[in-house]
Amino acid sequence: LVHKFPSLLEYKSLTFEEMPPVTTYLIEDPDPAGPFGAKEVGQGPLLPIPPACANAIWDAVGVRVDQVPIHPHHVLKALDSKAKGKEARFGPTSFPEVDFGFTLEVPTPWEGGDGQASNEAEFRLAMGRASKAGTMQEREAALKAKGVGSLTTRLEGTKGD
Known part of the structure; x- marks a missing residue:
């Protein structure tokens, strides 16, 4: 686990x-x-x-x-x-539910890939949502919900930097 x-x-x-x-x-x-x-x-x-x-x-x-x-x-x-x-x-009695957010697809060179994500445009459109399913909160909402001034992790380049 x-x-x-x-x-x-x-x-x-x-x-x-x-x-x-x-x-x-x-x-x-x-x-x-x-x-x-x-x-x-x-x-x-x-x-x-x-x-x-x-x-x-x-x-x-x-x-x-x-x-x-x-x-x-x-x-x-x-x-x-x-x-x-x-x-x-x-130990833990269950596995936590985790929304890992948006998945970038990067084809290998022998699949015609050049190191760039094939669905990057879709990813950029989804950046307004915190996760593909829309279940993860924006940073500010998470801070307010937790009643804290900072979170331990965040992605650089997202809202709240």
Whole structure:
């Protein structure tokens, strides 16, 4: 699910002494979704670490922790739920509904693309709305609704800069 404060500082990768033997095979295979076939480089090997930690907890004590970073008090709360006959689990109970707004479509070079969005004109027309569905608020309305003077995130070039 979604991380509240994503950070790899909470998780330590294996040291050279702890790492089992690994054989790496490099396969040149362009990613059609990446610009000019590019793929990620460094984060791929890190992706399995949090689920491996969660599965190790499951194997050790029989409870699930569905959020990261995993802290001892999360495991204890899941163990407490299990002892009370409830679900042996800690973490979010549902995925939040998120309106990601307008999606730009950028064709790859072999699809005839030149690095520009094919639907940019439609995007510019939609800039008056905060999201494609029209459900996200404008910055000023969100500030007023939250009763705060600033929001933590906003896109540069949108109203409120």
